């Protein structure tokens with residue numbers, strides 16, 4: 023039993039881990055080879071049947087041992103994965119993580135620092151403080167003391183942004199959130215969770231929030247408002263006109279929050295950063311590094327122009343941040359999240375920042391934006407395909423010419439169930455489109471051509487069957 027239940031940490035931990043990691047890597051290789059494509063063929067029923075067969079009873083009376091359990095489950099996980107490292111897996115803002123970042127996760131898991139108190143995470147506390155400050159400075163380069171919280175993702179970041187806005191307005195009229203119809207659903211859910219009035223949703227027929235429409239919506243509101251803009255919509259990657267929206271907000275004495283969950287990492291690129299001009303006017307900015315940042319989930323951020331803005335999150339619990347401990351110089355971490363026990367998600371991020379530098383991250387951003395332009399150009403040239411529009415970031419919406427929405431939806435499912443490609447779907451301009459969210463920096467031009475061929479071949483089969 024001691025052998026199976028060896029620990030990951032301590033001086034003996036690495037020796038325990040080494041053969042297990044080797045088993046994991048072998049199982050990953052075997053699983054990927056057995057899958058042979060971006061996603062397992064056969065759809066949900068076939069995957070359920072296969073997993074049930076391979077796993078048997080999840081909690082056996084007598085365990086199977088570490089090697090067997092790891093090999094069986096990891097192999098099955100990989101065999102049945104939708105693997106974003108495959109060039110034909112491009113449905114969602116679901117990135118292929120960097121190997122170095124995944125390797126850093128092993129260290130984080132092994133030592134298990136928890137960022138709710140310094141005595142659980144001495145070095146991790148300091149790494150988080152430094153990496154957060156550096157990332158906040160990317161968002162707010164001209165300010166003296168910006169800060170950023172590590173979150174589980176855009177959803178939590180948007181929740182915290184609305185919570186901070188609510189608290190800034192405490193004692194006065196409740197904050198009214200105003201957002202575009204193109205905003206992420208988490209904005210509405212956050213307002214609901216926080217007991218704020220139902221957000222005013224401004225129609226966005228052009229795909230972005232029109233400053234004149236935002237102006238008109240704010241004109242109607244008597245009290246305090248938080249205007250939420252999106253820098254990189256989930257459906258199309260469109261970026262709201264931030265400088266103009268900042269002006270509109272200022273004119274009305276409203277605050278601006280920017281949800282840059284997708285688009286935020288454009289800041290790393292010299293070529294792309296200009297698309298986010300105006301971001302610095304925001305009272306808070308959501309960024310996800312598990313989208314354009316090539317991190318394993320979770321890697322979210324909420325950046326604020328000054329660390330003092332985070333004060334409403336402060337909280338005291340004697341066992342974690344006793345007042346005398348804080349006065350004696352122990353860092354007080356409880357106010358850096360609404361969570362208590364908290365993973366050191368910062369480690370993989372800090373490793374990535376150091377290994378690639380701003381240039382390296384910018385080059386990855388440039389690569390995926392370049393792929394999107396190549397794919398859009400190829401769609402545009404293709405007589406059998408319609409292009410929705412020029413990509414703003416790395417998302418391309420397209421559809422077979424002449425297909426109706428039902429056929430587009432069926433085509434997407436067919437490609438997925440046959441294990442050929444995983445594309446997303448998005449409604450735009452009153453029609454349904456196939457969505458390619460390109461986040462793999464290493465795909466080649468021929469992969470993009472082949473992806474389009476998969477679509478046109480499936481469309482040809484569909485048309486044939488309909489005859």
Ligand SMILES: *Cc1c(COP(=O)(O)O)cnc(C)c1O
Nearest residue numbers: 175176177178206256281283284
């Ligand atoms: C993905 C996304 C979110 C939600 O982020 P999670 O990391 O999934 O919680 C919020 N806003 C936008 C614009 C997004 O694309």
